Amino acid sequence: MISVCIYGSEARRRTDILSDRDLLIIGDSQEAAVDECQRWKADGWNVSFFTQQHFTRLIDFQSLFVQHIKLEGIIIRDDNAHLKSQLEQFCPAKSYVADLKDALLPVDWIDRYEERYWARLCIGDILFVAARNVGILYAATNGIHVYDYPTVIEYLSASFSLDASQRTALFSLRHLKAAYRARSTEIDATGALLKSVLVMKDIRDAISPLEDSPTRDFLPNNYHALRRAELELVRNYDPRDLDRKTPSHEFFELWQLVCNPADYPKLRAMSDRSATLNLRLPSEIRQRAGLIERQPNNFAPASPSRAPVRLRAGDRCT
Structure with a gap:
């Protein structure tokens, strides 16, 4: 079961050269939605993927991201009208x-x-x-x-x-x-x-x-810890070089998490398992980044569409 929804400036019909083309995809699992995600990403969309379990959790925590989708989203696929039903019942805090x-x-x-x-x-x-x-x-x-x-x-x-x-x-x-x-x-x-x-x-x-x-409670997702780790990395390395790292490199998994919004469920899963974000970083970078506590953030995705893009005339990048 898959739902697909356009949101953001594209849904508002208010785009400029700095605007993203934001798309939400919800599925039972990332594996079940991989083809749908790849198809939209190939067309230049910034895809934020949530499992149904994670999106339901956002609803339970009254996340304003859900209210954003409810008010401005354009649903273009909705198996069994599941997303529409969820949004109709949602109320923000x-x-x-x-x-x-x-x-x-x-x-x-x-x-x-x-x-x-x-x-x-x-x-x-x-x-x-x-x-x-x-x-x-x-x-x-x-x-x-x-x-x-x-x-x-x-x-x-x-x-x-x-x-x-x-x-x-x-x-x-x-x-x-x-x-x-x-x-x-x-x-x-x-x-x-x-x-x-x-x-x-x-x-x-x-x-x-x-x-x-x-x-009200927080929905922890380790967002601040990830951004602090990212900042320490770009203090020491050129992000253009990090973009080119291969899977065998020690920073590859972390940098993919930084740049790829489809991996944010993995970040949230980390926070479910542990209060510490276990990143493969040199100890001195971990220490400078202060990666010792879990920091909650309830507007999710906290930074949708983190994938690097190349700007040119007509491109959109929020």
């Missing part, structure tokens, strides 16, 4: 304050004065995800559901009285994210990072006193 605080955790461990080029772009990518998720979660806590990045940033700007330069810094993160995933070598990230980190810290401080509903 009234508060996502704990998720908000979790989404802001990277502000505590990134270095806004990072000197290495690829690490700066990676931080831009991490901050883009954080700003997007914080906006989505904060709006949802106030009963508003928005998912388009420009709209999300405008909502944050109005909610936290950001000035024009602060708003511009958050908008620039989308370009840094696209440059990082396209492996572009021609973008200056320094100014935007300095400003956007300070903006996110101000938002974190404003949100910190808020209290969440005690009835």
Whole structure:
């Protein structure tokens, strides 16, 4: 049983050169959906795959990703109308304050004065995800559901009285994210990072006193641990070289997990088995990355469509 749904900017009919073509595929198992996934990926879609078990778990945890699909998704295949039925019955939570605080955790461990080029772009990518998720979660806590990045940033700007330069810094993160995933070598990230980190810290401080509903739990998925490991890797290695690693290389499995959204169920499975993300990394990198705890994140996929792309006229990369 398979369901296929277009979501994101393509579903909203609001695309530009930085937009992704996002597709959700849900199946009983990854093996059962492999042909469907490969067909869409071959056509240039960024495929996020979930087993039915994992998607049901997102529903149980009232994930806003499910609400995103419910409000904006375009279902193009739905065996037994299973996804449609699930979405019709789904209701989001009234508060996502704990998720908000979790989404802001990277502000505590990134270095806004990072000197290495690829690490700066990676931080831009991490901050883009954080700003997007914080906006989505904060709006949802106030009963508003928005998912388009420009709209999300405008909502944050109005909610936290950001000035024009602060708003511009958050908008620039989308370009840094696209440059990082396209492996572009021609973008200056320094100014935007300095400003956007300070903006996110101000938002974190404003949100910190808020209290969440005690009835909700997190859906752990090791996302923060993975991003910290990724950041330490690109501090020491060129991501273009990591993209070319073969299965025999010690970093191959980790880098595939970083770049391939179809492997995110594996990341969630790791968090089910252990509080520690067991990555094959040199001990010094593990130590610098702080890979010692499980960090939850309830807006999933936390960073959909992580696969590197090459930008050219007409390409879309969210």
